[in-house]
Amino acid sequence: MAIHRHPAHAELTATTDAPDRLDLAREVREGLNKTPKRISSRFFYDAEGSRLFAEIMHVPEYYLTRSEYEILDTHKADLLHCFSHDGKPFELIELGAGDGLKTKVLLEYFGAQNASFTYAPVDISADALRELTTDIQSQWPQLTVNPQHAEYLTAIAQLSQRRADESSRLVVLFLGSNIGNFAPAEAVDFFRTISEALRPGDLMLTGFDLQKHPAVIHAAYNDRQGLTRAFNLNLLRRINRELGANFNLSAFDHYETYSPETGEARSYLVSQKKQTVTIEDLQQTxxxxxxxxxxxxxxxxxxxxxxxxxxxxxGFALTKWFTDCKHYFADVLFRKVGNVNYA
Known part of the structure; x- marks a missing residue:
């Protein structure tokens, strides 16, 4: 293999802006004072939330994971050619790596083809990141793994500044349609910030859930096993544990809605009765x-x-468009371009 060796135990790199208890406290204090009340989905992923989401990816209704897995497996040779066609080594940076289920398809193939690359998984869940790093190192002991416990943009900026090789290309993976969690203006800002941290010729492969029959989308967020419901309610359990709240989980329910006009699926927790919740650590009712x-x-x-x-x-050029056989999902390859005029 031409992949780079790693130390015996890859060290988990943490940055100060990885979401922690103080971030959660700030979000809860401010979000529950808004109308309507809101809490960011980035706080879903404690250890239990990460475990539940890993299960959700396997339920029959949740087509997103299967669709993207099909794309990556079918087009792994095309992707490797795009990433390393000029012989440059590349650094594979995955934002929101989770359990790495889909990415392992690429890691296995790239290694078998003697590709020269390193892998930097980035996640806001330290538990998920440790498990993934251990798993990857056991399967591919010669692969350099550089895990980053951080917010995505911070990790991108830092990894770009300290490239292992000045001639190497950064290839950012942003899979799973995570971009769908952003409002339109926020998505542009997020992409633009990533673009500005990259150099011309660097690449980003991003997953997009495509618009389709509303019933298919609605079912994906209302699985019959109730895992999505448990995943949403676990946010309240986390607030109870970390902030001393007394949310009664049985007094709230999961509700999902999808609008084909806006293309937005929205998740809510619904209070099933008139009630008061105390959050002891915030001295908030x-x-x-x-x-x-x-x-x-x-x-x-x-x-x-x-x-x-x-x-x-x-500041990106769309260079490749890959879809699954049902055209439910697309993985889109973007190339950073220079001299961008955003007007």
Missing amino acids: VSFEAGEVIHTEISRKFTRPDIEHLARQS
Whole structure:
């Protein structure tokens, strides 16, 4: 293998802006004072949340993982050619690596082809990151793994500044349609910030859940096993544990809605009765009316014009478009371009 060796135990690199208890406290204090109430989906992923999401990816209704897995498996040779066609080594940086299920398809193939690359998984869940790093090092002991416990943009900036090889190319993976968790203007800002941290010729492969029949999308967030419901409610359990709150989980329910007009799926926690919750560590009391909601997640679905617009507004050129056989999902390869005019 031409992949680079790692130390016997890869060290988990943490940055000060990885979400922690103080971030959660700030989010809860501010978010539960808003109308409507809201808590960011980035706080879903404690150890239990990460475990539940790993299970969700395997339920029949949740097509996203299967669709993207199919794309990566079918087009792994094409992707390697795009990443290393000129013989340059590349650094594979995965934002929101999770359990690495889909990425392992690429790691295995790239290693078998003697590709010269390193792998830097980035995640806000330290537990998930440790498990992934241990798993990868056991399967591919010669692969350099540089795990980053950090917010995505911080990790990108730091990894770009300290490239292992000045001639190497950065290849950013942002899979799983995580971009759908951003509002349109936020998505442009996020892409633009990544673009500005990269050099011309660097690449980004991003997953997009495409617009399709609303029933297919709605079912994906309302699985019959109730795992998505448990995943959403676990956010309240985390607040109870970390901030001394007394949310009664049985007094809240999971609710999902999808609008084919806006292409937005939205997740809520619904108060099933009039109630008051105390958050001891914040010295905060929060009142809920029956039927009142906490907005916890947005998941946008895209059209090709949406994605082309995002590229134009953020300093990327769309170079490759890969879809699954049902055209439910797309993995899109972008190349950083120079001399960008955002007007």
